[in-house]
Amino acid sequence: MKVYGDSISGNCLKVKYVADHLGLPYEWIETSVLKGETRTAEFLAINQAGQVPIVDFGGGRILAQSNAIMRYLARGSDLIPNDPWIEAKMDEWLFWEQYSHEPAVAVLRFKIKFQQMPLSDIDPILIKKGNAALDLMERHLTEHEWMVGDRVSLADIALKAYTQFAEDANLTLTGRPNTKRWLSGVAKALTS
Template identity: 50%
Template sequence: MLTVYGDIRSGNCLKVKWMLDRVGRDYRWVEVDIMSGGSRTPEFLAMSPAGQVPIIVLEDGRPLAQSNAILLHLAESTDVIPADAYDRARMMEWLFWEQYSHEPYVAVARFQRLYLGKTEVEGRIMQRGDAALDRLEGALTGRDWIVGEGMTLADIALVAYTRMAGDGGFDLSTRTATRAWIRRVEAALALEPYG
């Protein structure tokens, strides 16, 4: 059976859980408390030298890290990877953007406020997080999904921290296309609405 090592509070870990649930794959979840150093033990670092969650260990013992790489592996030959080569490349473009231009700001602000108890987050983080959320709002205006005519991995990857953006001090109230999209993705994944 596949094993997931993750912190259930993490959007990166949740999106892996959602994908596993969506494809109906059996798995064992091993909770790793990153706040108490669970991802820094010698045993964990032997599986994941970067010391990050999530990581999955396949049935044959091979580990795989990085949430979006894990999503791509789990979604192989499913309907959340577009058949059209251009749409598939656009989906990947959004996956790369999520980890480079969205998650480092939206998720980091959430982590600092919610888990470190900070009342103030560095202005640059907040500005770049707002810019990422504005870009997402623009991309979703007049569209139901980020790429193509149905939910893709881009939607799954981006909804994880976007739906939690308020925890980081970001205001989604004026981002109406984003809020409607969050509800669509939550419904498609059978998730309880966040917040």
């Protein structure tokens, strides 16, 4: 299994976290977005969307999109709840992460940390959306140890990926103690 990923990308880290946690062997092929390596003819021949992560399973089997890759890698593992309802709730968080969390937190982080864009040039609505996403998580985690169920799941991994870099996005975790506790718990669960 070859994983084409950029180590600065939370979406790529999601795949790495799952593979590492499950002990799946893989070759990591560092593919820098900043250096334009996802726009080369060679890469576009593998993935026309020009995005990482992608996983090449051999035999022409290539899978893109971080949450689809995570779901595929984790099939049959305890990272996907056995209860169909809890599994559906996990999927609900996975969809929310890609629609509401990642487009705010990850985009803010990229603009501030990697493009060195001054805050004055950033749309304040994007900052508002980032804070709203973190606030929703904080409220949820007030009553729950994990995003769903009674142990770490793909929902936790997906949301850890960029939440852990909130400070890089000029979004603070100060005043969000449940999110900080949860991040620590996810990190510990993934290394055990």
